[in-house]
Amino acid sequence: MKRRVLIGSAAVAAFAGAARAQESFPTRPLSMVVAFPPGGQADVVGRPVAAALERIWRVAVPIVNRGGAAGAIGNASVARATPDGYTLLMALSSMALLPEAARVNGREPTYTPDMLAPIALFSADPTVLVVPSASPIRTIEQFIADAKARPGQVSYSSAGNYSALHVPMAQLSQAAGLDMLHVPFQGGGPALTALLAGQVNCLASGPGPIAPHVRSGALRPIATWGRTRLAGFEEVPTLIEKGFPDCEFYIWVGLFAPAATPAPVIARIRDASRLVSADPEFRRAMEASGNTIDHRDGEAFQRFYGEDAARLVRVVRALGKIE
CATH class of the missing domain: 3.40.190.150 (Bordetella uptake gene, domain 1)
Known part of the structure; x- marks a missing residue:
């Protein structure tokens, strides 16, 4: 009986200590x-x-x-x-x-x-494919046709190899049979800056960083990687509805x-x-x-x-x- 009481007391003390840790965090x-x-x-x-x-x-x-x-x-x-x-x-x-x-x-x-x-x-959120507003590309069909006509010349920036901005473009390249030039940077911010500066032709980005530039007219969205159309980008088709069922990325x-x-x-x-x-x-x-x-x-x-x-x-x- 005494042993059970001691064990019970230890359990209560441990529980109380855990509760205090939760209640006091953070203290700095x-x-x-x-x-x-x-x-x-x-x-x-x-x-x-x-x-x-x-x-x-x-x-x-x-x-x-x-x-x-x-x-x-x-x-x-x-x-x-x-x-x-x-x-x-x-x-x-x-x-x-x-x-x-x-x-x-x-x-x-x-x-x-x-x-x-x-x-x-x-x-x-699904990634969004954007091009500069000065680009003649207005649809995903035009984009794919241009990339096929100029193998290795259509460039896209990313946050680095295998990053969340690289993988969706690799998905699209594989699905559509494209040969595009990948230009990796150290993050999504520099990758977006490169697109805005005209250093690359396109970018797959989350909607947050590109939204102000779409609203300002600097960038044009032409496709998304979602299963359904993205709120705020309802006019932009998904790659799935354009015939690429494996192009889904969030x-x-x-x-x-x-x-x-x-x-x-x-x-x-x-x-x-x-x-x-x-x-x-x-x-x-x-x-x-x-x-x-x-x-x-x-x-x-x-x-x-x-x-x-x-x-x-x-x-x-x-x-x-x-x-």
Whole structure:
């Protein structure tokens, strides 16, 4: 009986300690790593999320842009960070495919997806194919015809090899039998700048970063990678409806922590993420940037993340080694 009482007391103490950890977190500033330079999709979503968390927690949540290697450097820095909840990652969908890309190219991955714990999804939009408004290309049919007529000459920018801006263009190239020139940059922001500066012919981007330039008339959207037409881009056809059923790709943005982060702390961050999704200022910022809020957490995010990761790994294996 005495032993059972001691065990029971230990369990109660452990539960109380976990509860205190959840209730007290955070007690100091956090860092939210974005594995790309400013201006890309993860940055566009991450900044209003961080601002909302600051309002909720009353502590600073600065964005740390840690670009390089298509996001692998920043992703790995969080995967290997102290698992206390004070270093978070605002990740893109490419997070799941980069370790497989390393293996395909004969390298040891700098991190693996199981080193990061998914907390909450904030947005998941299909990529949009855009060209400069000065381009004579106005439809996807014209785009494909032009690329076939000029093999190796139609160029597109991306956030790096195997990035979330590269893979959808590789999908289209494979599906339509195109030979296009891939010009990788260190992030979505620089890739977009290159298009606006006339250095490349096109770009596949999440809707958020390109929306202001579409509204201003600087860029023209001609196709999307969604299963259905994208809100705000209803006049733009999907590649699926144009006869390319395998061209489906979503740039999602989600919050992750190191996998060994205590469950009560993860729960605390997850609870705050729900408040973020309902925060009026966050919702206004997302609308202004052209991003659709798609909040999921717990099992719903786990399931979405697992299914998408499996699809992306298949794409990387088909893409193969990049010299």
